[in-house]
Structure formats: structure tokens, C-alpha cells
Ligand SMILES: Cc1ncc(C[n+]2csc(CCOP(=O)(O)OP(=O)(O)O)c2C)c(N)n1
């Protein structure tokens with residue numbers, strides 16, 4: 001074990017994968033940085049610091065700084081994967097799936113199925129997402145719900161450094177396309193990370209906490225907010241199960257249902273707006289498959305049905321926070 | 337080309353406003369007063385002003401993430417812009433957009449844009465509207481040397497040429513897209529204008545650090561577009577004086593690069609030098625304008641600091657016209 005943050009865990013995993021497997025390549029805007037400048041390549045090492053040192057070790061044929069051309073980045077990743085490589089494409093902001101949507105949803109997601117199971121398209125798309133930095137409507141969205149809705153894509157979103165390594169490494173071993181969501185406000189989060197070829201299988205939750213009174217399912221950055229709320233609730237003797245699904249496609253339905261069967265109460269916390277989001281999805285699952293276990297209506301704590309606003313006061317009102325989670329938990333306990 | 341004294345004073349004032357607006361933001365951002373990512377336009381003043389001095393409020397522009405200069409050149413209210421950047425309720429966009437999303441459609445400023453390459457197709461649409469209105473108006477997309485590599489920009493140029501509308505593609509080549517140089521990312525050997533020519537439109541080239549160069553090339557270009565309703569393009573060779581965004585350590589720069597650019601490529605300096613020798617403006621007049629602009633910016637910052645903050649309930653407003 002060593003202690004590192006999520007940024008470092010991702011960087012290390014990319015280093016290890018490129019070392020191990022010559023078919024792994026990385027493409028994206030400024031993934032090295034400094035191309036065609038006096039400072040020279042690797043001056044920057046990626047604007048998020050997740051690809052630092054890669055170009056020095058693996059060279060510009062494998063660490064490819066691209067022009068600003070998201071359709072071509074993701075499309076090229078698709079083609080390289082069909083041709084036998086394992087490309088990792090970086091979308092500097094997840095919002096840019098708006099630019100390369102076709103390659104993601106009509107191409108990468110479909111090849112295997114359309115081509116009778118014969119095509120293999122192991123593209124990993126790294127999408128940097130989420131609100132909290134006053135980056136406004138076009139640089140803050142949590143679009144994992146949109147891609148979770150597309151059959152053929154797997155979707156992962158780590159909330160700890162160990163899971164960042166384990167899930168990314170798993171993606172880099174698999175044969176399916178993986179949409180890997182990295183929350184920009186979580187990069188600095190520290191934790192212990194197992195050494196070596198550590199892998200976390202998709203479709204298995206992480207039980208972030210066991211408390212027994214209420215089940216909280218929280219995605220990505222929302223996990224740490226749920227933990228804050230749970231700390232407060234613990235002062236009143238209320239124990240929360242906190243479930244971090246880690247992957248939304250596949251989703252570990254069983255672990256969620258098991259917990260709700262014990263607690264009878266469900267709160268889902270999702271950074272997406274409420275319509276067709278993960279909160280609605282998990283709530284529907286529980287309503288269908290654990291209806292008789294419920295002692296109170298499920299609660300959804302989500303962003304509002306609006307774009308992400310710029311002003312700090314407005315963004316704070318937009319992002320679901322610990323107080324809203326705490327209140328929702330209390331409502332499930334006070335019900336009836 | 338003949339210049340009126342009033343016209344030159346107005347152009348200088350606009351350029352000085354952009355410069356001081358940005359230099360002041362640079363200071364205030366360092367103090368931590370301003371939220372979010374801010375991309376400063378200082379260094380490119382001659383481009384925005386050399387283009388927009390030809391326009392009136394029925395002509396339309398579509399801007400970029402680096403949009404403050406375009407906004408000021410098109411006539412956006414400076415107080416309202418400053419308040420927007422501070423995230424105030426009184427900002428031009430009620431604090432919901434911020435630096436990257438300032439717009440004032442009432443004066444033909446159709447919006448700064450956080451998505452690189454999103455603007456060019458929108459300018460084609462605005463040009464359809466301009467042509468339909470039949471008053472010789474035009475629509476302009478500002479794009480960078482980075483944005484010129486987006487498929488959207490290529491599609492827009494081809495479509496404008498095919499459907500024959502008065503869309504103008506202004507490429508501000510400041511030689512960087514974020515941390516990447518145009519020498520690397522622009523495949524057509526440092527030449528963006530030739531791409532527009534390849535799509536079948538006329539293209540001009542000018543010095544985007546020199547007001548007269550940009551202004552005169554735009555005069556010709558606009559004569560052509562307004563009289564034919566056909567698209568055209570111009571590549572402006574320009575420079576940015578600050579980082580890509582505020583906080584950018586700029587390790588990609590050569591040693592002393594910014595100091596050299598400020599010495600050799602400063603649009604305000606060159607305007608002053610030639611305005612005083614070639615035209616009827618005196619140094620005193622320009623100094624007085626600088627001072628007046630300085631006071632205007634001081635007042636804008638003071639007003640922005642005191643301006644009303646948004647209330648959390650405002651987050652729900654304006655998602656739809658009706659719902
Ligand atoms: C679709 C999209 N891709 C990437 C980015 C991130 N980004 C913001 S500005 C920028 C560079 C733009 O370069 P250029 O067009 O030359 O404009 P400049 O910054 O030089 O004004 C990049 C890559 C973005 N905002 N939108």
C-alpha cells in the first residue's frame with residue numbers, strides 16, 4: 001500500500017499500463033502539452049496533471065497531443081481499437097461529449113453488437129466532469145447518466161484513489177468500451193492504494209459505511225458528501241449504509257437491494273439533474289424489486305432541473321450537499 | 337485610407353478599455369476576488385476593435401471563451417460585464433454565465449462560448465437571418481488557431497460557401513491553443529486563411545496587433561461581403577499577453593517572450609506611435625483617454641464589488657421561456 005491522491009493513482013495506472021502493454025496509447029488535447037512551443041513537449045504533462053511524465057517515457061507515437069478536435073480524438077480511438085490497440089482518449093471536460101457524441105453513442109457503443117460480436121473495441125474514454133469550480137454551464141456537467149443509458153458502454157466513476165487505480169486498470173484489461181468519469185474536485189483526494197496489478201471488477205459496489213438504519217446510494221463526489229451527512233446523523237444515533245456503486249453500467253443491483261431490505265429506507269444522491277438520472281434509476285429499481293421492504297418513500301437528492309450556474313452562490317445551491325442529504329435521511333425516518 | 341479624428345479616438349478608447357479591463361482583472365483574480373476560469377484578451381485588442389469598429393448593432397458577432405475584448409468592442413456595457421465576471425445578480429447575464437458566457441443579443445453580441453468551435457456554425461445561421469433581413473448586414477464568428485481545427489468550423493465554412501450567406505470567419509491566430517503551439521496543431525503550415533480559400537471563399541490576412549492593418553483589411557472584406565452576400569474569412573496574426581487562463585504557469589513560453597511581445601507587438605503602443613506622427617491626435621489627448629478609461633474601470637470594479645449577489649432561489653429562473 002502507498003498513500004496517494006486520485007490524480008497520482010490515475011497517472012500511475014497509465015504508466016503501468018503503457019509499460020505492460022505496448023498497444024495502450026493515450027490521445028487528447030494537451031495530454032503532453034507544449035507541442036510546437038519553445039517550452040517543448042512535456043512542459044505541462046496534461047492540464048489535469050494525470051498524464052505527467054508519460055511522453056518522456058513512451059514518446060509522441062504513444063502519447064498523442066491532438067488538435068482541438070474531439071470527434072477526431074474519439075473517432076480515432078475507435079478506429080485504433082478496432083485495429084487492435086487499446087486507446088485511452090481524454091476529454092478534458094465531460095461536457096465535450098456534446099462535440100463527439102456520434103463516435104461515442106453510434107459508433108463505439110454499437111460495434112460489438114452490430115458486427116455480430118466479432119468486433120472488439122476496448123476504448124477507454126476519460127471524462128473529467130462535475131461542478132464545484134465555478135466553471136459554469138458548459139464545463140461542469142455530470143453526464144454519466146447520459147452514457148449509462150447507452151447499451152454497449154460501460155461507465156465507471158471512482159471516488160477513492162484505490163478505486164481510481166482498480167477500475168481504470170480493469171478497464172485497460174477488458175474488451176469493452178469504458179467511459180471513465182473523473183471528478184475534477186476529487187483529484188486531490190488522498191487514500192491508500194494497493195501496489196501491483198490491482199483491479200476492481202465492474203458491477204460491484206464499495207460499501208463506504210455500514211450503519212443499518214438508512215441506505216444512502218451516492219455517486220462519485222456525492223459519496224464524500226453522504227459521509228459528512230452520515231457523521232452528523234451518527235451524533236443522533238442514526239446509522240447509515242453508504243453505498244458507492246463505482247460503476248453505473250453494470251450496476252450492482254443486488255448489493256443495493258440487500259441493503260434496502262435491511263434498512264427499509266433509501267436515499268439516492270446524484271449530481272445529475274433529476275429527470276432520467278441515476279437517482280430516478282436506482283429508485284425505480286428499488287420500487288420494482290424491493291417494494292415490500294420499504295418503510296418510507298425513497299428520497300432523491302439531486303441537482304435541480306437547470307443548467308449549472310456560474311456564480312458561487314448559485315452553484316452552491318445547485319450542487320447537492322450534506323445538509324440536503326441529512327434532511328432527506330431524516331424525512332425517511334420521520335415518515336408515517 | 338481616410339480616418340476621422342472621432343473615429344480614431346473611439347477606436348483607441350475601445351482598445352484602451354479592453355487593455356485596462358483585462359489588466360485590472362489580472363490583479364483582482366490574483367487576490368482571489370473572482371470565481372471560475374478567466375481567459376484574458378490583452379494583446380489582441382487591435383483584432384476585436386479593428387473588426388467591430390466597422391459594425392453597428394444590426395451586425396452580429398459570435399465570440400469565444402476569450403470574449404471580453406469582443407464584448408467591449410461590440411459595445412457591451414462595461415459595468416454589466418464586470419458585474420457578470422464577479423458573479424453578481426446585476427451582471428449582464430445575472431451572474432449565471434460568468435466570464436466565458438457574456439452576451440447581449442440586443443446589440444448583436446450573440447455570446448461568448450465555452451465550447452471551442454461552437455461559434456462558427458452559429459454565425460452561419462445568423463448570416464442566414466442577416467441575408468433574410470436584406471439590409472446588408474453580416475454575421476461574424478471569431479475563432480482561434482485552436483478552434484480552426486474543429487470539424488464544426490470546417491462544416492460552417494463549407495456550408496456558408498454552399499448556401500451563400502454573409503458569414504465572416506475571423507481567425508485570431510495568437511499562436512497558442514492552451515499549451516500547444518500553432519506550429520504543431522495547424523496542419524496547413526501556419527496558415528489558416530488558406531483553409532477558408534480551400535472552401536471557396538475569399539480570405540484576407542492582416543496584422544492583428546495593428547489597428548490600421550486589421551481595420552483596413554476589414555474595410556475591404558466588408559465591402560465585398562455586404563455587396564455580394566457571400567462569405568469571407570480573415571486571419572489576424574496576433575498575440576496574447578497573459579496565460580491561457582489566469583493561473584496558467586506558461587511553461588511553454590520562451591524565456592522573455594512576453595516582455596518581447598509587449599515591447600514589439602503592443603497594439604496600443606503602435607497606435608500611439610503612428611497616431612501621433614501620422615494623424616491629428618496628440619499624446620495629451622490619448623493620455624486623457626487612458627485616464628478616463630482608468631476611472632471607468634475603477635468605478636466598474638467598485639460597483640461590481642458592491643453589487644447585489646444572487647439568491648439561491650434564482651438558480652431556477654430562466655431555464656425556459658415557459659414551462
Ligand atoms: C470543445 C472544446 N474542447 C476543448 C476546450 C478546452 N479549451 C478551452 S480554450 C482552448 C484553446 C483554444 O484555443 P484557440 O482557439 O486558439 O483560442 P485562444 O485560447 O488562443 O483564444 C481549449 C482547448 C473547450 N473549451 N471546448
Ligand SMILES: [Mg+2]
Pocket residue numbers: 480481482508509510511512513514
Ligand atoms: Mg489561440
